[in-house]
Amino acid sequence: MATLRGLREVPRHLLVCEKSNFGHDKSRHRHLVETHYHNYRVSFLIPECGILSKELKNLVMETGPYYFVKNLPVYELITHKFINTFVKKGLCSALSYNTNIDEDNTAALLPNGKLILSLDKDTYEETGLQGRPSHYSGRRVMKFVISIDLMDLSCKPDSKKYERISWSFKEKKQLKFDFLLAWHHPGVEKSVMMSHFSSYGIQEHQPKIATSTVSDLQCPVLQSNELRGRPEASCSASELLDWLGAIFSHAELNNEPNNFISTYCCPQPSTVLAKAYLCTITGFILPEKICLLLEQLWYGHYFDEPKLAPWVTLTVQGFSDSPVSWRENEHGFHKGGEHLYNFVIFNNQDYWLQMAVGANDDCPP
Incomplete structure (x- = not known):
């Protein structure tokens, strides 16, 4: 019985989701980025994009030293x-x-x-x-x-x-x-x-940079006003975070019965993207560099014709053994040491902000 109880016990984790707009006076996007100090990986995904703009490419190359x-x-x-x-x-x-x-x-x-x-x-x-x-x-x-x-x-x-x-x-x-x-x-x-x-x-x-272009990518449908998601209209913020983790881990998403590594499949409703650009930067990355990347994704015309990206994402992961997560909030490892955040940026300047921590952390600010 003790063994069964142990199997049922899942470590507590916290996921805080909020919706705002970059144009709002009370938007917290810059403050949240600037106070998450120790970052080892930054990833972004741009739907319907095969080549980065010169401005964004330069920012990616200048995230170090x-x-x-x-x-x-x-x-x-x-x-x-x-x-x-x-x-x-x-x-x-x-x-x-x-x-x-x-x-x-x-x-x-x-x-x-x-x-x-x-x-x-x-x-x-x-x-x-x-x-x-x-x-x-x-x-x-x-x-x-x-x-x-x-x-x-x-x-x-x-x-x-x-x-x-x-x-x-x-x-x-x-x-x-x-x-x-x-x-x-x-x-x-x-x-x-x-x-x-x-x-x-x-x-x-210098940070390590990995890029790829994925063709025929099945991705969830997102509506900026549906943070919690409705099964018939939009994927929820938490489902999207799981999907992004699978994408950047290069996991299979087809849920084939003979696949013993991954049975994960794309949340519904979904659509198929003709192509999507993935980029991951790994190193010791300052918040100020991430602010510039976020601003370029927000202002970078990826929502304009002919690309017409429905949204873009920026995901940032903190060092699992950092003494702090946000600001001076104490951070602990427990099972995984996770503390991360993700922006989903929509074409009307709305955004979702998702902040996740593990068991040995205070609630994200």
Whole structure:
């Protein structure tokens, strides 16, 4: 009986869906993109499109660079030189690499200047810094979260608080991580970060880009005013998200009886697209780059003749082991570590926004 009960238990997940219009004064699209900080994959689908516009193609090729720094001490992220050069001048983001949020110590720098550390109990106590228990520790608290405001520290460079934090990371507990870093500051040479961390063997990387054109693609029918969907009129937002996952995973959608890998089929009602353009960008992608992609999809004339796309989608997935999901909301792994969002953009500037998180997360904002 216990085994049967276990099979029936499905991990909780949250999917928040909302509808708005890019032209509305209270539209939250930019805020939601800008506060989902650590993104590793961006995918878009454009129906009735075989070739990207020059503008969109250029944006896709310019989503990088990002950087990998091996064995970087956390202390280096709180020095006045780093704060003044990168945190105060532009938008800097960092995330510890190859660390598991549920097992290891992890660290993240947010573009708003907050340094977030998720530490095991022993490491937390060794630092001597003040934090709070993780929301997802269970009865026996084994993980703690420390948040340090670097902008506040920079305003008081000679304060006792700065001295205590500096001493903790430099002498008391020398935490080191492999980091992914990215910095957005238009007009500044990209080599600045390379030279700043040259003693740590910094490497520059460009995101990986995969594109394809699919012919005769069966896709669900969508109506912008039918967010919840009606079986006879429109696919729902949640059904669409499942379908997109199948499309970008290159799963079979024909539900053939001898297919033992996938029995999934397209939601109804459906139609067949003559062609559709798929693009996936994988790396360490800043929210500002995603804002530009979203704007280009919105304004990119894909709804004009002769293409006449009924809608386009933009899907963004966050790092499963990031300490945060949106803003400073604590993120945990549990079963899958998912936190993602998807825009469905219609030709009248309406859009659906879908935000999904797993069991160890607060409700999306």
